[in-house]
Amino acid sequence: MTNARSIAPFETSARYTRVAIALHWLIGLALLAQIAFGFLLDDLAPRGTPARAATINLHKSVGIVLFVLIAARLLWRLRHAPPAWPASMPAWQHGAARFGHRTLYACMVVAPLAGYVASNFSKHGVRFFGARLAPWGPDLPRVYDALNGLHVATAWLLTALIAGHIAVSLKHALIDRDEVFSRMWPGASP
Template structure:
């Protein structure tokens, strides 16, 4: 005789299987566009950031580059917030079958990428809040959250720099994982994010 809980469990697993079959295999176009805009923006940000720290102080071009870096960083930050909102509403397609450790690694990398995408602009903005120049967002002077204080500024910029290197490692892992799934596993994972 089948117990009531057995019927409920069978119904639940049938519902889960049906939802997985009906789940989209690709991200919605809005998330695809946001993903690639953010990805190219982040690559540009990291390249500019690494280049400008090697420039000598007082170079007029360096000040222009720093302001561009700040504006682009805050624009990417806003796009990331929009992407998080869209993702919460639309959800994400299920991952293809993979080992539990791979699923855990993919999930951890994804979370850490989002943490980095938020930590980078926040630490950069806080560092800029503790100098005399502040932050200009495409020419508009934003409110400062501090005063001119070199030790505090260096603290936030130190975290910003460490976060940048961690971010670079995470991006390399993310890209390596996508390439592995495309070329070795051939499971169509990359197709989910292609227009």
């Protein structure tokens, strides 16, 4: 059956595969922790304190690892179609979910990428778990500020989208009581 929702052409089952579920929860939970870490940076290590550099470099290092995982997930997803929508879901919800998921993926890519590129237009560069990666760009504070602004804006957008995403998935589980939640839940039957 052709599945208009997917980039890969054929659906294979009514559930997400084990790989899709594992990647969703691994990356989803790690992203929530990384977002919280980002927003707490100034409380954990205020600017000008000795702990600042190590703390921000830990955020950068974890963010780079997350970016690699996200890129792998996206490449995998482009080759594997998700299950077809439940018959009970109206067409406008298919469109809304497709748009929401695509925007989530876009923010998951742009947020860490903008942070990484920004860091390379600063003399500080990145210390990747202690190993100094010399910046490949010049020290340009205005470029750094613009890219850092993009990093912060996409992190906020990601936070808002995730809040909406969690709310909608709970609505499916608790109000609609369809299989949308259980097909992404490890081990649950549709």
